[in-house]
Amino acid sequence: MPASKSDYGSASSHTWPRSSKREHRISCHYCDTAYLIDLIEEGKAAHCQLCGQVIYRNRASSLSRAVAFGLTAFCLWLMMNLFPFISMDALGNKSSVSVPGAVLGLWMTGGVPIAIAIVFFVLVLPLLLISVLLYLCLPLLFGKAPPFAIAAMRGFQAVQPWVMVEVFFLGAMISLLKLVKLAEIDLGVGFWAVMGLMLCMAGAVGGIDKLELWDRIELALERRKE
Numbered sequence: 001m002p003a004s005k006s007d008y009g010s011a012s013s014h015t016w017p018r019s020s021k022r023e024h025r026i027s028c029h030y031c032d033t034a035y036l037i038d039l040i041e042e043g044k045a046a047h048c049q050l051c052g053q054v055i056y057r058n059r060a061s062s063l064s065r066a067v068a069f070g071l072t073a074f075c076l077w078l079m080m081n082l083f084p085f086i087s088m089d090a091l092g093n094k095s096s097v098s099v100p101g102a103v104l105g106l107w108m109t110g111g112v113p114i115a116i117a118i119v120f121f122v123l124v125l126p127l128l129l130i131s132v133l134l135y136l137c138l139p140l141l142f143g144k145a146p147p148f149a150i151a152a153m154r155g156f157q158a159v160q161p162w163v164m165v166e167v168f169f170l171g172a173m174i175s176l177l178k179l180v181k182l183a184e185i186d187l188g189v190g191f192w193a194v195m196g197l198m199l200c201m202a203g204a205v206g207g208i209d210k211l212e213l214w215d216r217i218e219l220a221l222e223r224r225k226e
Contacts, residue, residue, distance in 0.1 A: 015058075017219050026211065030051050042058050056212075058209070067134065070130050073126075073197055077193075085097055090182060099190060121164040122168045126197065128155075145217050145224065153217060
């Protein structure tokens with residue numbers, strides 16, 4: 001059964017390349033209805049005919065958008081680690097702390113599990129996710145698949161649920177609400193970098209459909225063999 005035909009556009013509007021050597025099928029993520037799918041017009045979505053949920057989208061300028069957000073996210077990740085997160089002034093005693101400084105402070109004061117969690121979920125995995133996304137998307141902009149593209153894509157999908165920058169940011173906001181009563185707080189460059197990183201990572205990951213990435217990788221690998 002084809003996906004909703006009302007969403008289809010003309011072939012000239014398709015910017016999502018796909019292999020013609022096999023049929024492409026997909027199941028609805030909500031009701032598991034199976035569909036034989038085709039490309040849709042750029043900027044539109046295919047909907048399930050049974051439950052009406054979106055099955056996949058053909059996002060406009062998806063690769064360029066993912067690369068732009070990814071590069072910005074990488075720059076913000078560096079700023080998050082290099083600049084102070086907050087500065088405090090309590091009775092004339094001024095101090096500032098960065099995200100790595102907070103991790104070190106937790107480690108030295110006995111909060112080892114929390115320090116390890118921040119390093120893993122806030123520092124290492126976001127950088128890994130951004131790096132893998134750029135590793136895949138930059139060559140695909142030129143129609144080429146990087147070495148080990150399939151393994152990289154599987155790693156990208158495995159890492160994505162474990163990136164928790166937004167959880168760290170929410171926890172930091174709650175802590176700041178308590179600290180405001182004890183000291184004068186100035187938000188540093190690192191704070192705004194974390195906020196920007198959170199938004200840019202959402203834009204980078206959400207800017208391209210995973211189905212499209214798989215199709216682009218498959219087609220690039222086929223072209224390499226020819």
